[in-house]
Amino acid sequence: xxxxxxxxKPSQRIVLSFAGVILIGSLLLSLxxxxxxxxxxRYWDHLFTTISMVCVTGLFTVPVAETYNTLGQIICMLLIQxxxxxxxxxxxxFALRGGRxxxxxxxxxxxxxFSLAETKHFRSFIKSxxxxxxxxxxxxxxxxxxxxxxxxxxxxxxxSSIFLAISAFxxxxxxxxxxxxxxxxxxxxxxxxxIAALIIxxxxxxxxxxxxxxxxxxxxxxxxxxxxxxxVLTLTSLLLLTGTMLxxxxxxxNPATIGILSxxxxxxxxxxxxVTMRTAxxxxxxxxxxxxxxxxxxxxxxxxxxxxxxxxxxxxITAFLTLILYARSEIIGLPHTNFKARTIDxxxxxxxxxxFIVFIMVFLLxxxxxxxxxxxxxxxxxxxxxxxxxxxxxxxxxxxxELSQLGQLVIMALMFFGRIGPMSIxxxxxxxxxxxxxxxxxxxxSMIV
Numbered sequence: 167x168x169x170x171x172x173x174x175k176p177s178q179r180i181v182l183s184f185a186g187v188i189l190i191g192s193l194l195l196s197l198x199x200x201x202x203x204x205x206x207x208r209y210w211d212h213l214f215t216t217i218s219m220v221c222v223t224g225l226f227t228v229p230v231a232e233t234y235n236t237l238g239q240i241i242c243m244l245l246i247q248x249x250x251x252x253x254x255x256x257x258x259x260f261a262l263r264g265g266r267x268x269x270x271x272x273x274x275x276x277x278x279x280f281s282l283a284e285t286k287h288f289r290s291f292i293k294s295x296x297x298x299x300x301x302x303x304x305x306x307x308x309x310x311x312x313x314x315x316x317x318x319x320x321x322x323x324x325x326s327s328i329f330l331a332i333s334a335f336x337x338x339x340x341x342x343x344x345x346x347x348x349x350x351x352x353x354x355x356x357x358x359x360x361i362a363a364l365i366i367x368x369x370x371x372x373x374x375x376x377x378x379x380x381x382x383x384x385x386x387x388x389x390x391x392x393x394x395x396x397x398v399l400t401l402t403s404l405l406l407l408t409g410t411m412l413x414x415x416x417x418x419x420n421p422a423t424i425g426i427l428s429x430x431x432x433x434x435x436x437x438x439x440x441v442t443m444r445t446a447x448x449x450x451x452x453x454x455x456x457x458x459x460x461x462x463x464x465x466x467x468x469x470x471x472x473x474x475x476x477x478x479x480x481x482x483i484t485a486f487l488t489l490i491l492y493a494r495s496e497i498i499g500l501p502h503t504n505f506k507a508r509t510i511d512x513x514x515x516x517x518x519x520x521x522f523i524v525f526i527m528v529f530l531l532x533x534x535x536x537x538x539x540x541x542x543x544x545x546x547x548x549x550x551x552x553x554x555x556x557x558x559x560x561x562x563x564x565x566x567x568e569l570s571q572l573g574q575l576v577i578m579a580l581m582f583f584g585r586i587g588p589m590s591i592x593x594x595x596x597x598x599x600x601x602x603x604x605x606x607x608x609x610x611x612s613m614i615v
Contacts, residue, residue, distance in 0.1 A: 181586055184220060184249075188582075191216040191245045200238035207233050210571065215242075217578045220249035221585035222479075224339025224447025224560020225551075225577060227567045231342045236325070239342055243332050249585070250336025250368070251299065294379060295372045299335065306331035306364045313356050334364035337478050339447015339560035352450035353431045358438045365446040366402065369472030374398050393508055394484070398473040401483045405470065409440030412463055422455035443467040445478040447560020453550070454563045461550050461563070468557040469525070479558030479584050481525050488518035521587075529556050532580045539572040555580035 194200060195212040211228045218225045219242055230242060307327040314330075315323030326342055333340045341347060351357040367375070377395045391399075413436035417423045424432045435450055442448045443464050453461065471480015487505070492515050495503045503510045532552045540548070547563040554561050555577045569577065 184582070184586060187245065187248055188213075188216050188220050191220060191241065194241050195234065195238060200234055200241060202233060202235050202238075205233045210574075214574055214578055216245060217581055218560065219245040219338060219340060221558055221581040222246060222249045222336045222338040222445075222560075223555060223558045223581045223585070224333075225555060225562055225566045225581065226340070227574065229345040230340055231344050239325075239329060242340065242342075243329055246333055246336050246338045246340060250332075250338065251295065291372070291376050294376050298372070298375055298379070302364065302367055303328075303331045303335050306334065306360055309360045310357065313351075313354065330361065331364060334361045334446065334448070335368040337365055337368050337445045337447070337472070337558070339442070341448070347449040349450055349452065352435050352438075353427060355434060358434055358450065361446075361448060362438055362441040365441050365444065365448075366406075369444050369446075369478035370398060370402060371473035371475035371478075373475045374473060393506070396506075397484060397487065401487060402473070405444075405467070405483065406437070406440055409443070409463075409467055410437045413439050413460065416457055416460040416463065417451075420455070420457055423451045423460075439464070440467065442561065443559060444470075444472050445480055445557055445559045447554075449561055452564075453561060454547075458546055461546055464561070465549060465553045468553045468559045468561075469529075471557055479556075481522050485518040485521050488515055489522055492518075525556070528580070528583055529553060532556060532576055536569070536573050536576045539570050539576060543568070551577065552580060556584040558584045 192209070192213040192215075195216060196207075196209050201207065205228075207228045211233070214225075214227050215230070215233075217223075230239060234242060307324070307330075310327035310330055311324055314326045317323065318326060329340075329342050332338075339347075343350075348357065348361070374395045377392050381390050410433065414424075414432060417425070417436070418432065419425050424435045427435060438448075438450050442450075444467065453464075456464075469480055470483055470486055472478025472483065474482045474484060488503075488510055491505050491510060492503045494500075503515060529552060532555070533549060536548055536552060537545070543565060544563075547565050550561075550563050551565045551569075553559070558581060566574070566577065
């Protein structure tokens with residue numbers, strides 16, 4: 167019986183699909199045929215890695231390159247790809263290609279997994295998602311091969327290029343080089359800019375790319391893009407520019423990070439950090455040596471995340487903008503929440519507030535729990551780690567393998583919660599029918615806030 171045939175809510179199907187992939191993936195990676203003979207990884211390590219890959223996070227207790235052979239790394243790529251697009255999407259694609267007509271509830275499940283507002287062009291949309299994903303990853307792998315083939319040879323060079331391209335587009339942050347991520351390529355423009363481009367494209371959201379593709383096919387100008395697409399593109403550009411400048415400012419003279427680099431290399435490294443903090447998880451500097459103010463800046467960037475309907479995590483930049491605009495309208499006494507000659511509806515504002523509140527509450531709860539399980543670790547590093555897990559970023563101050571098993575369990579729970587989405591988790595747990603007492607409207611009363 168397929169997941170799409172189960173009589174469950176859309177959000178429950180999404181949760182179940184991710185949980186099923188995690189279980190199967192962890193068992194496959196734990197098989198001896200998937201591991202190097204020198205591997206000393208336990209099932210716990212394979213489970214942690216699988217959750218991180220399916221949740222496209224990037225945290226690990228054992229490095230991929232030192233644990234898994236070629237077969238194991240192929241399984242890793244499949245887990246990352248499924249995690250980035252979700253199992254539900256693959257099932258939906260196979261159903262559509264097989265000529266099956268999806269029911270309303272099945273369509274709603276697929277629609278929720280992509281944060282799609284309407285299903286009018288859903289058939290062409292989901293096909294475009296996979297076509298765009300595979301084409302972009304293939305192009306990224308081709309460009310990366312110009313660096314890695316001369317460095318590693320044809321076989322390993324091409325394989326590593328494909329692995330890195332899939333990981334970057336899905337915002338997973340995994341590599342098969344070792345435990346230091348991309349620090350050895352911190353000044354390499356080809357590697358940095360290619361991976362950054364893949365991260366950005368994956369983080370913009372498939373609805374934006376579908377909108378752009380439709381307008382290009384109709385030979386319409388970019389001014390004809392939807393309001394959502396314009397907002398996402400504008401916010402993304404603004405955040406990347408601002409983040410690059412702030413990292414350049416806070417780390418400019420730090421010899422342990424970018425201080426010894428030339429000015430163009432400093433700009434490149436600062437730009438890459440800003441991009442990867444948008445939920446990618448790659449690192450080209452050692453975060454244990456970064457200034458505390460820089461880590462706090464990164465925590466905020468991780469919380470923002472990318473755009474909805476893509477491979478990024480966080481509360482989403484559109485939700486954050488909605489909160490800022492609503493706060494502004496309340497402070498200056500405006501009757502509506504307006505932006506760019508548009509009024510944001512109350513339902514969108516309520517969803518943004520609910521997402522933000524749940525996200526912050528889970529973050530604080532996770533921070534409290536991990537502070538109890540690992541009280542000897544620096545608090546700033548714990549904050550960095552918890553936000554990285556919850557926002558499915560995957561950067562770490564070399565803390566993940568050092569955490570206790572209970573601490574790692576907290577991180578696994580946060581990664582799963584962050585990937586599925588706070589609202590999807592809560593909706594899936596609220597299957598019960600509401601009582602009359604809960605839905606009745608009582609006499610209104612004021613409360614001082």
